[in-house]
Amino acid sequence: MTLPGVLLLDAAGPEAGALARAAAARGHRVHAATTAAACSGYGPELKGLLAGHIVTDFARPGRALDEIAAYARRHGVGAVLTVNEYLTELAAYLCAELRVPGNDPGRARAARDKAAMAKAFAAAGVRAPxxxxxxxxxxxxxxxxxxxxxxxxxxxxxxxxxxxxxxxxxxxxxxxxxxxxxxxxxxxxxxxxxxxxxxxxYAAGTEYSVESLTQDGTTTHLAVTRKQLTDGTTRVETGHSLPVHLPPAMEANVYREAAAAIRAAGIRHGASHTEVIVDTDGRCTVIEIGARLAAGQIGVLIQHALGLDIWTALLDAALARPAALAPTAHRYATVRFITSDRAGRLTSVCGFPTTGPGVPFVRWRAAIGSLVHEPGANSHRLGSFVVTGTDANEVEERADALVRRVRIHVEPTSPNTGQVRPASTSAIAP
Ligand SMILES: Nc1ncnc2c1ncn2[C@@H]1O[C@H](COP(=O)(O)OP(=O)(O)OP(=O)(O)O)[C@@H](O)[C@H]1O
Ligand SMILES: [Mg+2]
Missing domain, CATH: 3.30.1490.20 (ATP-grasp fold, A domain)
Structure with missing residues (x-):
């Protein structure tokens, strides 16, 4: 029997790579819809996994939909997935067009455009700012x-x-x-x-996210994640930790709001990431929802803390097959993001951890010589690593200790020319 083909909308990045590996390991032919620029950056491993790809222009979604649907029909595609936040609405329309399991295209904008999200939340009674x-x-x-x-x-x-x-x-x-x-x-x-x-x-309180998987309209909440953020006028994530065990009444409250947000955004088959703030009285406000698996290595955290094969579960949900979601491990996992505390040119890095016992994942992405920024957005992360263990506090302490060992040197650049100024500074990543 020929298995249905699996199509990834944008196959760049580690999460899409993991999905491609999971689908290929199950014997599916994996295809990608991509832009010319993204495609040229695909590495040899991903290229080896792909049975084919179509180059399109996601900036013209109507045309992209027609082109990708025609390609998908020619190649027997039976599941469409994306981990790219910007393509979740297109994914919903494509699934509807191909009559494969997917989210409600009429509501999918609510998980992408925050004005539409606010309207959908208000209409559905989701507590939101x-x-x-x-x-x-x-x-x-x-x-x-x-x-x-x-x-x-x-x-x-x-x-x-x-x-x-x-x-x-x-x-x-x-x-x-x-x-x-x-x-x-x-x-x-x-x-x-x-x-x-x-x-x-402004919603004051502690920030969490809820990682969920919805199968044929029924949602399983996999974990609550605590988010570590910078303070001040820009709020940039510096780490995530899961699972967080909230007091039962608070957890029920958080799950109820997340489920309402998931329905409001028309999520029927697939992952979601709901960001919430819980105030001191336990009131939960939904900041936003994404119709995709969370970024920032949260998939890796789920895999190591809960022992779930999240990538295969996502594939199953996209094929409308029951996904195995019962945890097989009861551990804790945290990720830390390394950033520079000043803008300039990165001249050296030392002390960044390597993988080993309790450190299953490391990723450094800033090249020596490249320009780096003060943390103003998640794209300013220079690297990240994951720590796991059986005790939540020990995992946090170890991660913090590893962060303190990382030393990066950044030469300030002249604001006008981008030239390195003579003075050299050193920075410890936060
Ligand atoms: N209404 C709000 N009240 C309090 N804090 C907020 C509010 N909106 C945003 N924030 C803070 O700013 C951060 C980023 O906001 P938001 O999630 O809306 O943007 P984003 O670009 O979608 O971010 P990301 O993709 O990183 O989740 C939030 O995680 C939160 O810390
Ligand atoms: Mg957000």
Whole structure:
């Protein structure tokens, strides 16, 4: 019997690579829909796994849909997956077009465009920050006088990701720069900056995410993840830890809001990542939802802490086969992201861990000589590593100790020329 083909929308990155490996190991022919630029960066292992690919332009989703659907029909594709946040809506439309298991295309925008998300959450009664869509400066001034917003508030782009262009604004002085940052942040396949921004009430509390897998409309919450973030006006993730065991009433509350968000975003077959903030009274506010497995090595954490083959589970969900989701391990896992505390040229790195017992994953991605940034978005991460173990506190302590050993040297560059200035500095990654 010929197994259905599996199509990945954008096969770049470690998560897509893991999916491709899982599908190929099961005997599926794996295909990729990709842009010309992304395709040229595919490494030999991925190329060896792919039975074929189609080059398309994701910036023109209507045309991409037609082209990919025609390709998928020719190649007997029976499952479509993506781990690229920007392609989840296209994936839903493609699944509907091909009549393969997928999310509701009519609702899929809600997991991609934060204005649509706020509307869908409000309509479905999901507890979420009050959100005002602002089109110009007059709208911005009006939003800031809205009693449901106030200061602090959050100004963010509609279709960004990775925390780019998101600012926590504590008073009127920070508004103009925050709005400019949000307007200047275009989504991965957007043609240009968007003059519209969102102004959102600030939700105070502790930030978590809920990692879930929905199969034929039934959701299993796999884990709650605690997020470690920078403080201040930009909130950039510095680490994730899972599983977090919340008090039962709080956990029930968090799962209820996550499930409501999953329904509101039309997620029927596949992973989701719901970001929430829980305040001191246990109230849970949903910040956003993604119709995909979480990025930032959360898949690796699930694999090592819970003993789940998350990649095969995602494949099963996309094929509408029952996925094995019962944990086979009861461990803890955490990831740390290494960033530079200053902008400049990276001249050396030492002390970055290697894989070994309790450190199953390391990834360094910044080349020596490349320009690095102060942490303003997730794309400014230089590297990451995962620590696992049987005791949650020991895992955190070990990860923190490993972070302290990492030393990076960054030469400041002249703001205008990008030339290295003579003074040399050293930085310890946070
Ligand atoms: N309304 C809010 N109240 C409090 N904090 C917020 C709010 N909105 C955003 N944040 C903070 O800013 C971070 C980034 O915001 P958001 O998740 O909306 O952007 P993003 O670009 O989708 O980020 P990512 O892709 O990293 O999840 C959040 O994780 C949170 O720490
Ligand atoms: Mg987020």
């Amino acid at each position: 009050h959100t005002v869509l602002v089109r110009d400066d007059a709208g911005l001034r009006a939003a800031l006088t809205d009693p449901q917003v106030g200061f602090p508030c959050v100004i963010k782009p509609l279709s960004g990701a990775g925390s780019a262009g998101v600012t926590v604004v504590t008073g009127p002085a920070g508004v103009a720069a925050a709005a400019d940052a949000a307007r200047a942040t275009a989504g991965m396949y957007d043609s240009g900056a968007d003059p519209r921004v969102l102004v959102q009430a």
